[in-house]
Amino acid sequence: MPPRNPFTRSAQSAEVKPRKIGSSLLQGVITVIVILAIWQCIVIFFKMPSFILPSPGAVLQKLVQRADVLVFHAWVTMQEILLGLLLGLTMGLFFALQMLLFKPLKRWLLPILIASQAIPVFAIAPILMLWLGYGIASKVVMAALIIFFPVTTCCYDGLRSTPTGYLDLAQTMSASRWQTLRHIRLPAALPTLASGIRVAVVVAPIGAVVGEWVGSSAGLGYLMLQANARMMIDEMFAALFILALFSISLYFMTDQCLKRAIHWRL
Amino acid sequence: MADSVLIKIINGALRYKGEGQYVLSQVNMSIAKHQWTSVLGKSGCGKTSLLRFLAGLLDEKVDWSGSVETPLQGDLSQHVAYMAQQDLLMPWLSVMDNVCLRFRLSNKKITEPEKQQATALIEQVGLLDKIHHFPEQLSGGMRQRVALARTLMQDKPLVLMDEPFSALDAVTRYQLQNLSVTLLQNKTIVLITHDPQEALRLSSKIYLMHGQPAQCHSFPVPTMDVPRRLSGEIAQLQQQLIEQLGKNHASS
Amino acid sequence: MNNRIKKGCVTLLLSVLSLSACAQNKRVTLMLDWFVNPNHGPIIVALQQGYFDEQGLTVKIQEPADPSLPAKLVAANKVDLAISYQTSLTIDVAAKLPLIRASTLISTPLNTMMVLDNGKINTLADLKGKKIGIAIAGNEEAIIGTMLQTAGVNYSDVEIIHVGWALSSALASGKVDAIWGGFRNFESNQLAIEGYPSKAFYPEEHGVPMYDELVVVANADHYDADAIGKFNKAIEKATAYILNHPKKAWTIFVSYSPDTLDNELNQRAWRDTLTRFDLRPAAVDLKRYDEFTQFLFDHKVIPFKPKSGDFVPTL
Numbered sequence: 059m060p061p062r063n064p065f066t067r068s069a070q071s072a073e074v075k076p077r078k079i080g081s082s083l084l085q086g087v088i089t090v091i092v093i094l095a096i097w098q099c100i101v102i103f104f105k106m107p108s109f110i111l112p113s114p115g116a117v118l119q120k121l122v123q124r125a126d127v128l129v130f131h132a133w134v135t136m137q138e139i140l141l142g143l144l145l146g147l148t149m150g151l152f153f154a155l156q157m158l159l160f161k162p163l164k165r166w167l168l169p170i171l172i173a174s175q176a177i178p179v180f181a182i183a184p185i186l187m188l189w190l191g192y193g194i195a196s197k198v199v200m201a202a203l204i205i206f207f208p209v210t211t212c213c214y215d216g217l218r219s220t221p222t223g224y225l226d227l228a229q230t231m232s233a234s235r236w237q238t239l240r241h242i243r244l245p246a247a248l249p250t251l252a253s254g255i256r257v258a259v260v261v262a263p264i265g266a267v268v269g270e271w272v273g274s275s276a277g278l279g280y281l282m283l284q285a286n287a288r289m290m291i292d293e294m295f296a297a298l299f300i301l302a303l304f305s306i307s308l309y310f311m312t313d314q315c316l317k318r319a320i321h322w323r324l
Numbered sequence: 325m326a327d328s329v330l331i332k333i334i335n336g337a338l339r340y341k342g343e344g345q346y347v348l349s350q351v352n353m354s355i356a357k358h359q360w361t362s363v364l365g366k367s368g369c370g371k372t373s374l375l376r377f378l379a380g381l382l383d384e385k386v387d388w389s390g391s392v393e394t395p396l397q398g399d400l401s402q403h404v405a406y407m408a409q410q411d412l413l414m415p416w417l418s419v420m421d422n423v424c425l426r427f428r429l430s431n432k433k434i435t436e437p438e439k440q441q442a443t444a445l446i447e448q449v450g451l452l453d454k455i456h457h458f459p460e461q462l463s464g465g466m467r468q469r470v471a472l473a474r475t476l477m478q479d480k481p482l483v484l485m486d487e488p489f490s491a492l493d494a495v496t497r498y499q500l501q502n503l504s505v506t507l508l509q510n511k512t513i514v515l516i517t518h519d520p521q522e523a524l525r526l527s528s529k530i531y532l533m534h535g536q537p538a539q540c541h542s543f544p545v546p547t548m549d550v551p552r553r554l555s556g557e558i559a560q561l562q563q564q565l566i567e568q569l570g571k572n573h574a575s576s
Numbered sequence: 577m578n579n580r581i582k583k584g585c586v587t588l589l590l591s592v593l594s595l596s597a598c599a600q601n602k603r604v605t606l607m608l609d610w611f612v613n614p615n616h617g618p619i620i621v622a623l624q625q626g627y628f629d630e631q632g633l634t635v636k637i638q639e640p641a642d643p644s645l646p647a648k649l650v651a652a653n654k655v656d657l658a659i660s661y662q663t664s665l666t667i668d669v670a671a672k673l674p675l676i677r678a679s680t681l682i683s684t685p686l687n688t689m690m691v692l693d694n695g696k697i698n699t700l701a702d703l704k705g706k707k708i709g710i711a712i713a714g715n716e717e718a719i720i721g722t723m724l725q726t727a728g729v730n731y732s733d734v735e736i737i738h739v740g741w742a743l744s745s746a747l748a749s750g751k752v753d754a755i756w757g758g759f760r761n762f763e764s765n766q767l768a769i770e771g772y773p774s775k776a777f778y779p780e781e782h783g784v785p786m787y788d789e790l791v792v793v794a795n796a797d798h799y800d801a802d803a804i805g806k807f808n809k810a811i812e813k814a815t816a817y818i819l820n821h822p823k824k825a826w827t828i829f830v831s832y833s834p835d836t837l838d839n840e841l842n843q844r845a846w847r848d849t850l851t852r853f854d855l856r857p858a859a860v861d862l863k864r865y866d867e868f869t870q871f872l873f874d875h876k877v878i879p880f881k882p883k884s885g886d887f888v889p890t891l
Contacts (some may be wrong), residue, residue, distance in 0.1 A: 109673050110652060184742050188749050192709075192737045223412045226381050230406040231478065233429035241428050245416045273746070275737040280712075283738060286644055287664075287714030288877070289671035322415030322460050 112292035120296040127281070132300050134276040138194055138266040139308070142201020146258060149202060150209030151251075157210075158217045158243075175207035179265055183272040197269035197277070204265035205258035212254025216247030221324060249323055252316045259312045263305045330482065330512045331355040331378070331400070336390035337537070338370075338377060346537035347373050351390070353531055353540060360505070360513045360550060362523035363540070365533035366569065371516045374533075375484050378514065379404050396481065405478040409487040411471040413459040419446060420455050423473045445473040448507060465496035469503070476507055483508060485515045489522065501526060505551045520565035525552050532568060543568075601634040602803050606792070607646040609659040611639050612833065614761065614846040615682060615790055616659070618853055620832045621825055622814035631806035651675055653795050657807070662788040663715045666869050669887045670878035674796035677865075677888045678804045679811065681790040683854040686759040688776040689723060690767075692747060697754065700727035700777055709739040709752035718875030720756050723782040748772045759789075761848035765841055787868045788854070801891045808858040808891075815853045822850055860890050 094114045100106060101113045108116065121128065153171065157164040179200055190196040220243045228238045270279025278297045285293035336351035347370040355361045365371045376382050378392075380401025396403045413422045423442045427434045434442075446455050449469040451462075459467055468488060475483055489497045505526060517523055523530050528550065530543040543565065546557055608616055619637070622628055628635045638655065640646050646658030647665070651673040659681065660668075668675050689708075691697040697706070700723060710716050721731035739746040743755045744766045758764070760776055767774045780786050794804060818825040826846055830838040865884035873881045 107651070107673075109648060109668075109671060184740065184745075187739070187742065188745055188751065191751055192739060192746075221412075223408055223410050224414070226376075226379075226408070227406060227412045227425075228429055229381055230379050230401065230404055231426045231429045232402065237429050237431060241425075242414070245414065248416070270738075271740065273737065273739045273742065275735060280738055283712045284714065287667075287712045289668050289673065289714075320416075322458065324415065 109289055109291050112295055116292040117295045117299060120290075120292045121299065124293060124296065128278075128296060128300055131276055131278050131281040131297070132304065134194075135263070135266055135270070135278040135301065136304060138197040138269070138277065139201055139262050139304075141194070141198045142266055143205065143258060143262050145198055146202035146205035146262065147209055147255065150206055150213055150254070150258075153206075153210045154213035154217055155239075157214050159239075171207060171210055174203055179204055179268050180272075183268055186269070187273040192273045192275065197266045197274070200269035201262040201265035205262050208257040208261070209251075209254045212257075213247060213251045216250030216254075217243050219250070220246045246324060248320045252320050255316065256309070256313060259309050260305065263301060263308075267301065328357050329354050330357040330394060330396070332393040334391045334393070336374075336388070336392070338373060338382075339387045341385055341387060348539075349537040350539050355512060355514060356529060357512050358510060359528040360515055360526045361529045361531070362515045362517055362527035363531045363533055364517060364520060364523045364543070364565065364569070365538065367518055369533050369535075370538040371533050372486055375486055375514065375516050378482075379406050379484050381406075400482075403480050403482050405475045405480040405483045407471055407475050407483065407485045407488045409490055411459070411464075411467040413467055413470055413474075415459050418456050418458055419451060419462075419470050422459065422470055423477050425474055426478050442473075442477055445476050446470075449473045449503065465492055465500060468492060468500060472500070472504060472507065481512060483511045483513045485513060487517055487519075490517070490519065497522075502551050520562045520569070521554070521558070524558050524561055524565070525554070526550050530565075532565075534569070601629065601632050602800070602806070603634045603636065604657060604800075604803055604807065605636045605638060605655045607638045607640055607649060607655045607658040609640070609643045609646060609661070609790070612637075612837065614829070614842055614849040615686070615759070617818055617825070617829055617846070617849060618681065618811040618814040618857075620829050621818055622810040624828045624832055625814065625817065627810040627813050628807070631810050633803060633806050633810065635807070647673070647675060647793055650793055650795050653798050656800070656803070657792050657794055659790055660793045661713070662791055662865070662868060663713065663719075663872070665791060665793055665887070666865075666872055666882070667714055667878055669882045670872075670880060675793045675887060676796045676799060677788075677791045678794040678799065678891075679792045679808045679857040680788045680854040680859070681792060681811070681857065682849075682852045683788050684852055685779050685784070685787055686761060686789040686852065687719070687757055688760045688764075688778055689720070689754055689756050690747065690758045690763060690774050690776050691754045692767075693773040693775040697775075700724060700782065701729055703727075703754055704729045704733045706753035707735045707737055707751075709737050709743060709746040709755040711741055711743060711757040712738050713757060715872065715877050716756060718872060718877045719779055719784050721875065722784050722871075723777065723779055726783045744770070747774070761845045761852065762841075765844040765848065769841055769844070785867045785871050786864060789852075792857075796887065804891055805858070811857050812855070815855055815857070818850065818853065819855075822847075858891065860888055862888060 097111075097114050101111055153167060157167055182203075183196075183200060186196045186199055190199060224242050224246060225238065228242050233241070266277070267279040267282075270277040271283060274280045278301045282294045282297045285291070285297065331354070333351055333353040333355075336348060336353075337346055338348040338351075339346045351374065353361075363371045363374065373382070373386075377386065377388065378400065380399065383401075392400060394400055414425065417425070417428075420442060421428070423446060424434055424438070427438070443452070443455070446452055449472055451466060451469060451473075454462060454466065459470070462470070468491075471488065489500055492500060501522065515523070515526060524545065527545060530545055531540040532543050533540045546552060546561065552558060606619070608619075612620065619635075623635060623637070644664070646655070647660045647668055649655045650658045651668070657678060660675075662677075665675060665677060689700070689703075691703075697703060703724065708720065710720075716736060717731060720734075720736070724731060724734065737746075737752055739752065739755070743758045744763050746752045747755045747758075748767060748770060755763070760778070764774050764776060792807070794800075826843065829846065830842070862884040865888050869878070869881050869884065872878050
């Protein structure tokens with residue numbers, strides 16, 4: 059059996075693809091250059107003192123000079139974000155399934171779900187630190203908590219809005235409830251879930267860094283606090299830059315993967 | 325004679341639970357074995373409700389009175405394959421996997437002969453070269469052909485069709501009608517349609533459905549073999565059918 | 577009716593008078609390092625007793641959300657005066673922030689290494705391999721490292737954890753074994769009230785040179801020497817009043833904001849802070865500043881040594 063590949067649609071689309079990626083890369087590079095130029099201009103024309111806005115050059119220098127430190131702390135933050143995503147997605151999926159399968163449970167779970175979004179993470183962060191300690195667990199939970207709501211609602215909406223035609227067809231094929239869920243409802247919910255995952259990937263770093271600000275011994279948030287305390291604003295910007303770079307690439311990588319895996323629309 | 329009738333509906337009446345008004349009443353129908361029976365009516369007249377009832381999709385939602393007689397063993401809905409206006413192909417499954425959907429849904433491993441059967445069916449609907457394609461890569465006509473293959477793979481004696489050709493262009497529809505007749509030779513088909521020409525081309529029996537609640541009357545059909553070519557006689561009957569449908573519409 | 581008009585006229589006259597009095601006053605904005613607490617005793621008492629007014633100053637007090645912010649705002653010339661710390665000031669000046677010390681509020685260190693008094697940690701040497709919670713201020717490695725060194729423990733032998741401003745709860749809950757950055761007059765009382773008696777190791781007793789905990793900073797390029805002089809006169813007078821009448825001074829202090837200030841923690845802290853207020857807020861001791869700058873430089877907290885004469889001017 060030849061491999062199933064949804065991307066051998068036609069020769070034409072195969073040709074178009076690389077050019078598209080190339081041009082979007084170019085766009086990205088141009089955007090970055092323009093932002094850096096504006097930044098440099100602001101520093102020069104408004105005579106910004108370096109403790110308010112360091113020049114891009116100074117930040118770049120720090121990026122090179124402190125590469126080892128930055129990489130170490132970035133790795134810590136990255137682990138927190140990825141584990142947080144994993145935990146948040148699992149919990150979201152689990153909650154959404156519970157709400158779908160046991161309708162009465164929804165009334166009990168909904169307040170929890172809304173509370174998870176309504177309570178600012180900053181407010182519960184110190185409490186989470188005391189419960190879970192100052193290690194990685196508290197940051198993972200923070201990141202998971204912040205993505206819990208978008209993931210759960212997207213997943214639940216997706217599971218709930220399966221086209222009725224599909225369900226009818228499954229019924230005439232005498233599929234059981236579980237098989238309908240497994241083979242029809244879940245795959246049909248994937249595109250909606252994917253938009254939830256896209257949101258989650260963007261906000262998860264917020265949870266992790268807020269956690270690091272409240273209590274930590276490593277991570278980009280920790281490094282930023284330390285740099286701020288020592289008036290090394292350029293180093294703070296360097297950490298910020300790494301965080302932004304990581305968040306953006308995580309988003310685009312996830313987006314590409316999701317596009318490849320979920321190539322259809324309902 | 326009783327042998328050649330697969331389903332006999334006597335004095336059928338149907339009402340959605342919680343609603344006072346009946347959708348169908350005094351429906352009498354006999355559906356002949358290995359033949360196409362068309363139910364013709366304006367949209368919203370209740371013909372889809374009848375079909376969904378026969379498919380067992382309305383079990384808990386309706387009150388039904390009257391009797392449905394059939395020589396088939398057990399629940400009627402177990403012997404039904406369903407084809408809707410939308411092709412209902414799962415966009416995440418390839419043509420092959422869509423055709424074999426029923427195995428997926430019953431958690432059964434597909435055996436080698438079954439795989440070969442599916443391949444043969446895909447070949448019969450003329451899509452062998454698209455066997456690993458996904459639905460989004462196919463045209464509307466191709467997709468409905470995959471749906472046809474999936475229906476055949478279900479291997480049920482009774483095929484219920486709810487306007488499966490209505491979304492296609494005229495030429496594609498014509499071709500697919502012919503293909504369906506060929507491939508569904510040994511099946512009993514109940515076809516819901518609002519297209520008089522389609523009913524006249526394919527059916528050995530036509531029921532007109534009209535009124536509120538809807539009743540049904542049989543309409544005479546030509547004796548030629550199906551699928552019938554469009555001829556003067558067919559055109560004339562089509563005219564009559566349209567007039568009758570229009571009249572019923574005005575009176576109701 | 578007549579009476580009412582008279583009353584109205586008098587009020588109007590009074591308000592015009594007080595307005596004109598204000599107009600003659602110099603307006604000074606002062607940003608605290610944190611929300612109002614007993615460390616700010618002389619400032620609050622001077623304000624409540626009208627000592628600033630006597631000097632022709634109108635002092636407007638602001639509270640920041642983040643203690644690292646006030647000095648930056650002074651450097652950016654957004655506020656006139658801010659409360660900072662000698663350690664932070666030295667770091668800031670070494671990072672070329674245009675700041676000077678204008679006065680000293682508390683002239684000894686307040687930071688201590690605090691542990692729970694439960695017999696587990698009795699000397700600094702016992703901290704080897706333990707967790708120390710901090711609120712990052714940028715000088716931890718220098719000061720904690722020096723203190724530990726006096727007990728033969730390396731800085732790398734302890735685990736440093738940033739716990740933000742939850743120092744007391746981090747220690748009480750046992751998540752860390754010691755905290756650095758708690759004030760001897762504040763956190764120790766907080767812990768005692770919660771039922772956790774604590775023990776303190778003082779930096780100045782373990783190898784760290786003396787420094788001023790709380791100082792007032794001004795912008796090096798835009799400071800008003802006259803206003804600072806008047807400010808210092810007023811808080812000097814307030815400090816003397818506090819020492820002479822500690823009980824009365826306490827009631828004056830809490831009258832600033834009874835709802836938030838009048839509690840047991842502040843009352844205990846007040847008692848412990850009395851002895852820490854600088855009696856000569858304007859006094860300059862360049863040698864002491866130079867020694868502390870040398871200490872920070874030796875521990876690589878700052879990249880070069882700013883001269884004390886440049887950021888601790890005699891006004």
